Structure formats: C-alpha cells, structure tokens
Amino acid sequence: MSTLESPQRSPARRIDGKACAERVLAEVAEGVRQLASEGVTPGLAVVLVGEDPASQVYVRNKVRQAHTVGIRSLEHRFDADLSQAELLALIDRLNRDPEVSGILVQLPLPAHIDEQAVIQAIVPAKDVDGFHCENAGALWQGLPALIPCTPMGCMRLLHETCGDLTGKHAVVVGRSNIVGKPMAALLLQANCTVTLVHSRSRDAAAICRQADIMVAAVGRPGMIDATWLKPGAVVIDVGINRIEETHDGEHRTRLVGDVDHASAERLVAALTPVPGGVGPMTIACLMHNTLIAARTLHRRAASLAMA
Template structure:
C-alpha cells in the first residue's frame, strides 16, 4: 500500500451504489420466487416510542422494502407499551407465516429491557442477527443470520476487492450490535483482529497498527489522522447527529474524514458509506430467511462460510 502524499487520492467505498446493486439483485430474486411461492417475503419492524432518529431509520427500511418487493408488517407502538404487551406482539409475529423477519428497533424506552425482547424473537426470523443462537453460529462460523452492519462492512470490503486474509484489523468499539460480531467476521475471514474500546490504553498506538481500521464508537470525529496508519483501509461505522447553528442536523462519522483522506488508501464517507449497506443487509437477511423457510437456495450473497476448517 505504498504511495506518496503528493499522488495520494483515497478510494471512496461507496455503500450507496453497492446497496442499490444489491437491492436490484434481491428485487429480481423476489419477483421470481413470489410467482412460485404465492407470496412475497415479509418483514416486521417494531418501533416503540417517538425517538426521532428511529422514526427516520424505520421509514428508510420501509421504503427499501417497497423497492425490493418485501411486504411490511411493522407496528409503531406507544412509549407506554409494557414488556408483556411487546412480548405478546413478538409472539404473534413469530407464528405469522407471512412474516419472515422481525426487527426490534433500538433504542427502546427506558422502562423496557431489550435483552429478553430480542431473545423472544425466533432465531429463524431474527434478521438483526442478535439472538444467541445466531451469534453462536457466527462464533462457530456456521450458516446463519448475520448482524446487518458488520455484514455490510464485509460486503463493502469484498465488493472493492480488498483482501482481508492475513491483514491486521483493529475494531474500535465492542458493542454486541457492531464491534464484537464484526471482529468475529474479520477473524473468520482470516484477518488478525484486535478490539479496542474506551478502556484501551494508548489508543492511537493501537489504531496505528491497523491495516484495516473500523470505528464504531459514536463519538464524532474522534479518530484523527495521526491515529491512522499510512495507507490504511478506514471503515467509519459511526453515525452522529450533530445540530447545526441553524437548528438542522448534520451526520458526522467517528473519523475526521477530510484529514483521514490524507493518509488512508480506502475510506467510507458518512453518510453514504456503511449506512446504506446496513439496510441492504437487512433486506438480504429477510429474503434469506424467506428462502430457507420455503426450502429454496438461500446463498444470495457470500455471508456464510464455505465449510472450510478453521486453522
């Protein structure tokens, strides 16, 4: 990855364009299967309360479903919804044969504990990949539903022909939603992986060791150019809504993008990088579940292992 600053222009990893390509592939697949199976895939996104960011995200998912031909069975429940009522709703969706995927939009109102609710979703409909059964399959590198954002990162790397095997990867962030599953996916792809977090000492020294640096900590522009190895591949998962003086909001990543462009070889923008890929992988997981439930070939994208033994 050698180059001089004078000639260096980093490659932008365009998640928006790739997501559109994946959507087109899924739409064609759904159109074919719908005529054979008599119904389209179904996705239920459950939103509880009135978090404004969640409203935007859910609407984007519903619009993406419309584009691909997935039927939406979502519900917007009041913030006062009890755990028992929400569990009852999830149970109904688990037994609804029209529904292939269930997603519980986070965050939830403070009185609700997400863990038992996520565990209540049937593993075969867990399109967010957060059920212990699916996380266990990821640990064992077995076929299963994969967490959407990490899966989107891996698809971006693959689409741009970026070799993962043998490279040093650092993931900054250890959440169960992104950091931990992504570290496992990179490890399963034969990278050498380190996870950094809020208690990591000498964070800049750790991040500078990375040939592939992924940030998912939710702190705007906290990764500066001096923390990035020259020629590194930088994947910015952070989406931070920052209010401007005019009252409107801008989206910032975890990485100081303009400065990072001076040293990175590849970089994702915010917005337009990982975000669209997260939605594309949600659609993929829904169609994957739909195929599996109807005994149809489900290898739509290379998200599952190829049955090679770990070494």
C-alpha cells in the same frame, strides 16, 4: 488482489456505500422474484415503540426499501407507554405467523422495556437483525446464521475495495454486540488478524496505527484522526453522530462519523463517507437477511410437508 492502485493513494478513495447498496438491493430483488415464482413473498414485520425521531426515519427508510425490492412490510407502531408484556405478546404472534419471514424491533426501546428480553423472544430464524444469542453464537462458530446487518455491509464494502483480506491486520474500535463483536468474527472468518480496541485498551492510538483495515464504531464524533491511522489504510467509519454547529450566525446540525475525515483523507487509501457510506449498506443487508429468512423458512416448511 486489491482494487486500490497504491497503498498511499491521495486523496483517499471514497468508498461509495450508496452504489454498493444498490447492487445488493438488485440482488435481493432478483431473489425475491425467484421466490415469488415458488409462491412465496417475504414479509418483514417492523415494530416501533415510541416517537424517537431517528427511529422514525430509520423505520421509514426500511419500509421504503422493502417495497422497492418486493418485500411485504407489516408495520406495528405503538406509543411509548406500551408494556413489555404487550410487546412480547406481539412478538409471539409474529413468531407464529407464517406470513412473517423476519421480525425487526427498532432500537432503542423505552427505558421500562428490557431490550435483551425482547431480542431473545424473537425466534432465531426470523431474527433479521442477527442479534439473538443463537445467531451470535453460530456466527462465532462459523455456522449458518443471520448476521447483523451493519457488519455484513462493512464486509461487502471491504471485499469490493480490497479483494482478498487474508493476512491483513484489522482493528475494530468498539466492542458492542451490534457492531464490534460480530465485525471481529466476520474479519476472522476472512482470515484477517483481528484486534478489538475498546475503552479499557492501553494506548489505543498506537494499536490503531498498525491497522491495514480500520473499522470505527464507537459513537464519538471525530475521535479518530490522522494520528490514529496508518498511511494507506482502508477505513470503514460506522459512526453516525449528529452534531450542532453555528456557521455565519446560523445554527444547524449535521451528521459526522467517528473519524475526522478532514485529516484522515490525506493519509489513508480509502474511506467511507458519512453519510452515504455504511448507512445504506445496513438497510440493504436487512433486505438480504429478510430474503434469506424467507427462503430458509420456505424450505423448512417444504421439508416438513414431505416428511
């Protein structure tokens, strides 16, 4: 049963991603302690190429959270002129390193490096981003897989907000391999009726107005306003867009989502804030994936030792 009191509750309930992320991190920390009792400490290798400011922040936050839950972080930082061959050689070493449970290559990469070649070079068992085609295929077939962190975090928020999702119409706006497609797969597994809306969809707003659950992941600030939303819908805003504005003669930037929150919050039942919604969940779920990868690799090694 939904934890919402009314489908037209006003103002919209704020879905607290920070609080939910703290719960996930507490679960991960306990799992890390249990694994440590078996003599195993999960290790996360983080690879950063170049000086992209946003990537620097993301990596710093990921490393900090790894330390918080007891995961050992191994940072590999390179200048933007690192060659693709050098990066692939590093990944090969990390794939073979028994101290490394998970490998994360921070995207985007410099233009001269083929991102897909790098992603597919990571062994699926250490692909804690969940981007490898083997993990993607397993997800769609309902098989065990490392799941992309942002969609996983969105699902945790939805389950905590709505409870059972069976039969709900979920509309995902955006069809990226990182968010949109895996999000659709997870919603199908939760027994939702799922529609993917994208740049070629006809009358996207009319489709979105049918959604009991809306997941916005297009990277366009404020694109989705109240005219796109059904009264009482639950909205997960994945967008993180930095916009520039001038206020009282002062120039500044701020983060906004893909949803126009000022209009949406008067109509919907619940909405994730930006920032403070999906973002913290993405990092928490990365820690979860690293724990799962470490546990799986440990059990696999133990089974081979007994064979």
